[in-house]
Amino acid sequence: MSYTTKVSTCSLNQHALAFSLNLANLKAAVDAAKADNSKYLLTPELSLCGYGCEDHFLEPDTESHCWEILAELLPSTLNCPNFLLDVGMPIVFNGSRFNCRVLVCDGRIVGIRPKTVMADDGNYREGRWFTPWCRGVGELEEYLLPKAFIDSVPGSSQRTAPFGLMVFRTSDGLKLSVETCEELWSPESPNIELSLLGVEVIANGSGSHHELRKLHRRLELIIEATKKNGGVYLYSNQRGCDGSRVYYDGSSMIVCNGQVLRQGVQFGLKDVEVLTATVDVEGVRSYRACRPSFRMQSASHSCPREQVNLESMRAFLPAASARRDLKPTDPVELTFSTPEQECLLGPACWLWDYLRRSGGSGFFLPLSGGADSASTATIVFAMCKLVMKEFLAGDNEQLRRDVVKVVGEGAVVRTAEELCNLILHTTYMGTSNSSQQTLRRAGVLASHIGCYHLSANIDAMVSSVVGVFTTITNCRPSFESAGGTSVEDLALQNIQARLRMVLAYMMAQLLPWCRKRKGFLLVLGSGNVDECLRGYLTKYDCSSADLNPIGSISKVDLKNMLKFAAVEYNLAILAEIVAAPPTAELRPNGAKEEHTQSDEADMGMSYEELGVFGRLRKISRCGPVSMYRKLLHIWPELTAQQVADKVKRFFFYYSINRHKMTTITPSYHAEAYSPDDNRFDQRPFLYDARWSWQNKVMDTLASEDQQGLC
Numbered sequence: 001m002s003y004t005t006k007v008s009t010c011s012l013n014q015h016a017l018a019f020s021l022n023l024a025n026l027k028a029a030v031d032a033a034k035a036d037n038s039k040y041l042l043t044p045e046l047s048l049c050g051y052g053c054e055d056h057f058l059e060p061d062t063e064s065h066c067w068e069i070l071a072e073l074l075p076s077t078l079n080c081p082n083f084l085l086d087v088g089m090p091i092v093f094n095g096s097r098f099n100c101r102v103l104v105c106d107g108r109i110v111g112i113r114p115k116t117v118m119a120d121d122g123n124y125r126e127g128r129w130f131t132p133w134c135r136g137v138g139e140l141e142e143y144l145l146p147k148a149f150i151d152s153v154p155g156s157s158q159r160t161a162p163f164g165l166m167v168f169r170t171s172d173g174l175k176l177s178v179e180t181c182e183e184l185w186s187p188e189s190p191n192i193e194l195s196l197l198g199v200e201v202i203a204n205g206s207g208s209h210h211e212l213r214k215l216h217r218r219l220e221l222i223i224e225a226t227k228k229n230g231g232v233y234l235y236s237n238q239r240g241c242d243g244s245r246v247y248y249d250g251s252s253m254i255v256c257n258g259q260v261l262r263q264g265v266q267f268g269l270k271d272v273e274v275l276t277a278t279v280d281v282e283g284v285r286s287y288r289a290c291r292p293s294f295r296m297q298s299a300s301h302s303c304p305r306e307q308v309n310l311e312s313m314r315a316f317l318p319a320a321s322a323r324r325d326l327k328p329t330d331p332v333e334l335t336f337s338t339p340e341q342e343c344l345l346g347p348a349c350w351l352w353d354y355l356r357r358s359g360g361s362g363f364f365l366p367l368s369g370g371a372d373s374a375s376t377a378t379i380v381f382a383m384c385k386l387v388m389k390e391f392l393a394g395d396n397e398q399l400r401r402d403v404v405k406v407v408g409e410g411a412v413v414r415t416a417e418e419l420c421n422l423i424l425h426t427t428y429m430g431t432s433n434s435s436q437q438t439l440r441r442a443g444v445l446a447s448h449i450g451c452y453h454l455s456a457n458i459d460a461m462v463s464s465v466v467g468v469f470t471t472i473t474n475c476r477p478s479f480e481s482a483g484g485t486s487v488e489d490l491a492l493q494n495i496q497a498r499l500r501m502v503l504a505y506m507m508a509q510l511l512p513w514c515r516k517r518k519g520f521l522l523v524l525g526s527g528n529v530d531e532c533l534r535g536y537l538t539k540y541d542c543s544s545a546d547l548n549p550i551g552s553i554s555k556v557d558l559k560n561m562l563k564f565a566a567v568e569y570n571l572a573i574l575a576e577i578v579a580a581p582p583t584a585e586l587r588p589n590g591a592k593e594e595h596t597q598s599d600e601a602d603m604g605m606s607y608e609e610l611g612v613f614g615r616l617r618k619i620s621r622c623g624p625v626s627m628y629r630k631l632l633h634i635w636p637e638l639t640a641q642q643v644a645d646k647v648k649r650f651f652f653y654y655s656i657n658r659h660k661m662t663t664i665t666p667s668y669h670a671e672a673y674s675p676d677d678n679r680f681d682q683r684p685f686l687y688d689a690r691w692s693w694q695n696k697v698m699d700t701l702a703s704e705d706q707q708g709l710c
């Protein structure tokens, strides 16, 4: 008897509520797994409807469409008694909605397994739509299948299915069970009990979005679980932008006894990626049985009274050790992206999904020659590189169709630069306050990445608006350098910035027409985390766009990304852009070649300091006083009063500008320090900006520190 089996997992680029697309992806995955002669296929969390349906989960339509496409999927499992398919969907049972796995074998639903631990932190809101199931393994209920579903499956006699936490046992003795996404991350993961119950194959269907360095954590959790308890662990993750700010980064995997046998692509453009491994179940059994501590705890776990016997299913491969294709899959070497690659490639893949699904024919970006808009442009170029690589490989028919849809029938694309020329449109929008240096840098970057670039002087727009204002009010504002007040100066800065946004939208609407192409362009924004946190942006200026790929990335991380891209793509201009001092160029500058208005001087703090404030505020959950306490150790070179003053200044600007985050452009979620008010960082937007109590406490602590009292 051989104790080797073949199992598959997959990454699927499902789109919330796009049932036809989701069904097609699932069918393709089933076909690929069956072609691999696999016995089991795991798919991502809520794979039938897409993970990100959000409040659509509250609509009965979402569940009923899942049943409809499940009925369409069932025939692909018919006459395959040795193949188990595992999909995800919402199911209402006894009045509560559960996030369920539905396991199908030979055209029958053999079990429905509800999720026990909700993901409710950060971007996750599962508790808003789903109830956690709280019964133990083997405590099964009988679920009456919906009549419409039964009627749509011709010839089926099935009326009910077991509902609850269950262990499946095949006729030849393989034990398999599932847990769902967050359960792996919880303190008492179900995989522990399942392993002690002798389950050899544990599967986790997930909807886990990208965050920098999160893949390491996922791998640690899975490797540690199977190192400690032995077992085969299959992980399946959603891929792509399914309609929101997050990007699911695939990386599905198959792990056995702490060793990774298959690792899927993290930033890939295939809608369906199936990974299959031949796994040695005997190896799992012997791994466990040689560990006295495992044996002892396992022996005290009684097997659940009710387990689901898959009478007709044989999981193990025929015993013919000479057959090479039955050889257990060898472990692979793990591959990880660097944080710089993650900053570049995650947003690049997200933008591609957004573009092809939005019906847009490209992007428009106001390109200033500064680091932020250069970062956005570089991410679009990275997207073009990824797309062209896949396009030229020639085996991704869906991508080929998407490229044709975006660039238009008949357009010829052979290189990333050619694609970039059709997709990315940039414009330098200078005023009399702009410098020659930023104009040049924008032009050089544009020519190197190949985008369609124009250069404009918007002084006429600015003077028209100021002229209209003067006519209405009979007051003419001046810059401080020309004798005006700071209020006038700021208003004159803001009008330049706002008019850029107005022109940007006009360009986005009409540039395709000017180029005799069809469609519209999506406007890209380039505000970074630190500017948002400090409020160093004009509300409704170029920070207002359709999408922002860098909105949750700090300036420091962006600069590292640009340095990496300078080498990776041979774009020396990026190194020059990184080295230039950040400037808004909104005030008059005399005849100087480089502008002397400096972001850091204007803000009263450096980008590096802002990065520290941002992490402490969000990731370490610090209010002013606890931030002060932590910073005393982080900045030992400063006096306590200097630290207190910096904290006060940060919180003052943060609070007077927090309202800007309510209207900030939707941005890619990349980092845990994101200040995105809409979903991730929920806080008031009207503060008492004096922080009088907190500041008093800080001053007392600082003076005690200075007197050596604490």
Ligand SMILES: Nc1ncnc2c1ncn2[C@@H]1O[C@H](COP(=O)(O)OP(=O)(O)OC[C@H]2O[C@@H]([n+]3cccc(C(=O)O)c3)[C@H](O)[C@@H]2O)[C@@H](O)[C@H]1O
Binding pocket: 490, 493, 494, 497, 498, 535, 536, 537, 538, 539, 540, 541, 542, 584, 586, 602, 656, 659, 685, 686
């Ligand atoms: N509590 C509150 N709740 C809701 N809304 C509130 C508000 N307080 C002010 N507001 C509104 O917000 C407005 C103030 O915001 P805003 O108009 O942005 O004006 P403001 O924040 O005063 O100025 C923009 C700042 O961004 C700087 N900047 C730097 C670099 C680049 C750029 C650029 O744009 O390229 C800008 C610029 O130098 C200046 O310091 C008020 O006029 C009011 O309408």
Ligand SMILES: Nc1ncnc2c1ncn2[C@@H]1O[C@H](COP(=O)(O)OP(=O)(O)OP(=O)(O)O)[C@@H](O)[C@H]1O
Binding pocket: 365, 366, 367, 368, 369, 370, 371, 372, 373, 374, 427, 428, 429, 430, 431, 434, 500, 525, 526, 527, 542, 543, 582, 583, 584, 585, 599
């Ligand atoms: N001269 C300009 N031409 C075109 N767009 C501009 C110009 N100046 C500013 N913008 C737009 O407004 C946005 C905000 O400007 P801001 O000065 O804050 O950033 P930046 O110039 O991209 O980068 P940096 O902060 O490194 O200077 C820019 O990202 C850019 O999209």
Ligand SMILES: NC(=O)CC[C@H](N)C(=O)O
Binding pocket: 045, 118, 119, 124, 180, 181, 182, 183, 185, 206, 207, 208, 209
């Ligand atoms: N969908 C989930 O349950 C996700 C939970 C988990 N914290 C993750 O990010 O992967």
